[in-house]
Amino acid sequence: MSPTRTAEAAAEQVPSARIPLPGDPEDALIDEACRDLRLPAFRERFVEIAATARREQVSYKQFLLELLQTEVADRDLRRQQRLVRAARFPRPKRLGDFAFEKNPNLLPEIIGDLKIPSWVQEGRPLVLIGDSGTSKSHLLIGIGTAIAQAGLTVRYTTTSALVNELAEADAARRLSSVIARYSKVDLLCLDEFAYLNLDKKGAKLLFQIFTERKERKATAVATNSPFAEWDKIFNEPRLCAAIADRITFPCTLIQTGTDSYRFQATEAEHQVATR
CATH class of the missing domain: 3.40.50.300 (P-loop containing nucleotide triphosphate hydrolases)
Known part of the structure; x- marks a missing residue:
């Protein structure tokens, strides 16, 4: 494998040192950012999803996609609940x-x-x-x-x-x-x-x-x-x-x-x- 391909493959993997785990100092900053951006599902699940990503060595894109899909699914559910209540x-x-x-x-x-x-x-x-x-x-x-x-x-x-x-x-x-x-x-x-x-x-x-x-x-x-x-x-x-x-x-x-x-x-x- 060429050095370029090796670097690209390495970049596609989420380094364990960059994924915040429970108790990491990044947790508080991510939590605050999620509050500011109003991402409740993202905020609730990011530690769990990050730990899974680290364990399974998924790519950055896969990690981000799962977080985004979690937020989208949560918003859809909350919208459904609001519409049912409004009825x-x-x-x-x-x-x-x-x-x-x-x-x-x-x-x-x-x-x-x-x-x-x-x-x-x-x-x-x-x-x-x-x-x-x-x-x-x-x-x-x-x-x-x-x-x-x-x-x-x-x-x-x-x-x-x-x-x-x-x-x-x-x-x-x-x-x-x-x-x-x-x-x-x-x-x-x-x-x-x-x-x-x-x-x-x-x-x-x-x-x-x-x-x-x-x-x-x-x-x-x-x-x-x-x-x-x-x-x-x-x-x-x-x-x-x-x-x-x-x-x-x-x-x-x-x-x-x-x-x-x-x-x-x-x-x-x-x-x-x-x-």
Whole structure:
């Protein structure tokens, strides 16, 4: 091997004397620099990664790459966590925890496709219809969580809570700012849709949200009322038709059935307890 190649090979190896180990004076300086540069994962892992690099005699580039990848992965995880918190889900639910074997109406492949954010980016609606206890809320929260983890903004609320918020904002002359805030969210998860009758004002306020989001931002709703019964909820046929148009075109429709999963689970627990 030529002297030049020997020097290059030696330069590619990380000398043990240059890698800071626990207790080395360089540790404090690196720690301070990581604080200044806001590199928490880098700061937490550099001693461990440096020790491994020294032991395995990896190159400078490999050592630096692992540190950078550690920081990138940590930032991705923290961003996912921030987006999930910002969605304001009432309880944690994951699609991975969903018992598909106890919900024969639902195909894992179809639900799994909804974890891919393309439908949200295209502004397509999602409608979950089924009786109470058929896991609509679990699916709504689980899908919303998956979309947030994919890096998009999500907001969960119930229909009644949203209408109340809009009514309060209207009374305080802040309606436009609240509607603008909801119009920017990539995915709006609206639970308990058409559960309670809405007066004309409430329906008009809700209509404004759907109008702002139509074909631009995705909205997912969970309801126990079939489309044919929505006119009884909104008490205004034309307004009901306009809202239904904005929610259902071109929507993905998931029917969760009529058999209550919660009731089945309670029955199973009761049978076990009485044996």
